[in-house]
Amino acid sequence: MQKWYWxxxxxxxxLAGCQGHDLIPHDYTDDAVQWGQPVxxxxxxxxxxxxxxxxxxxxxxxxxxxxxxxxxxxxxSILAPTKISGTVPEKLAGDESVRVLLMYEGAPNAKPxxxxxxNKPVVQMMEPGKEYPLELRLSPGKFGLERFVAGxxxxxxxxxxxxxxxxxxxxxATTGLWTGEARSRAVSVDAPPAxxxxxxxxxxxx
Numbered sequence: 751m752q753k754w755y756w757x758x759x760x761x762x763x764x765l766a767g768c769q770g771h772d773l774i775p776h777d778y779t780d781d782a783v784q785w786g787q788p789v790x791x792x793x794x795x796x797x798x799x800x801x802x803x804x805x806x807x808x809x810x811x812x813x814x815x816x817x818x819x820x821x822x823x824x825x826x827s828i829l830a831p832t833k834i835s836g837t838v839p840e841k842l843a844g845d846e847s848v849r850v851l852l853m854y855e856g857a858p859n860a861k862p863x864x865x866x867x868x869n870k871p872v873v874q875m876m877e878p879g880k881e882y883p884l885e886l887r888l889s890p891g892k893f894g895l896e897r898f899v900a901g902x903x904x905x906x907x908x909x910x911x912x913x914x915x916x917x918x919x920x921x922x923a924t925t926g927l928w929t930g931e932a933r934s935r936a937v938s939v940d941a942p943p944a945x946x947x948x949x950x951x952x953x954x955x956x
Contacts, residue, residue: 777805783817784935791822792876796905796934799885811887812898812939816850816905818932819881828928829871829909832884839869840917846871848909850884854893855936856901861894873914873924902936 783795799813807813820826829848833839848871854860876882890897908931913923 777802778813780815781937783815784937785817786932786934788821789930789932790928791820791824791826792828792907792928792930792932793819793821794905794907794932794934795819796903796937798937798939808887808889810897810942811889813887814852814885814903814905814937816852816884816886816907816934817881818876818884818907820876820878823878825878826876826928827924827926828874828876829867829911829914830874831865831867831871831907833868834872834874837872838918842867842870843915845911847911849907851906851908852888852893853904853906854895854901854939855904857893857895857899857939859894860901863888863892870914870916873927898939898942900941901939903939904936905934907932 778799778801781798781800783797785793785795787793795817797815797817799815801807801813818828829846831848831850846867848867850865852863854862874882909927909929912927912929913925914927915921915923
């Protein structure tokens with residue numbers, strides 16, 4: 751199973767369904783995937799993951815799954831926006847454009863959370879009907895914020911590079927790459943509860 755890793759966000763890529771049936775209950779629940787409109791056969795969705803109290807991998811973080819699936823009738827060649835284990839990294843050529851963006855709507859001064867490959871992106875073949883999840887956890891700082899606020903998050907996968915060359919393949923061009931921008935529908939984010947401190951006598955301050 752190949753995975754996409756993103757060091758800033760615990761980001762990985764895996765073929766849906768390859769793990770078989772779950773024998774141990776999860777300590778989290780996933781909301782329904784909010785699928786966007788297909789673009790050139792590729793559809794992107796976003797869902798939020800909620801962990802049981804005390805089971806969160808980190809503090810003050812949000813957990814999402816970005817889903818990509820081929821809804822067309824032919825295979826799609828897509829560029830991975832993150833590192834794939836088991837591949838030999840090559841330096842960027844400078845013309846790479848593939849990225850994943852998470853846009854935080856309704857959050858004042860929030861910047862998009864952007865993910866780009868640190869090395870030359872790898873071509874992945876997506877067969878018709880296959881889904882690929884990219885799981886991540888994010889802190890407010892990834893959006894340029896000090897704390898999360900109420901809003902909505904939309905995911906987008908985009909690429910404008912139609913060909914790519916690898917030294918390991920003798921410099922021969924790989925053509926027919928998927929190009930365009932596919933977006934998910936929005937996922938709501940609630941504002942965290944205000945911090946409280948206990949006063950003497952049982953009162954609270956906020």
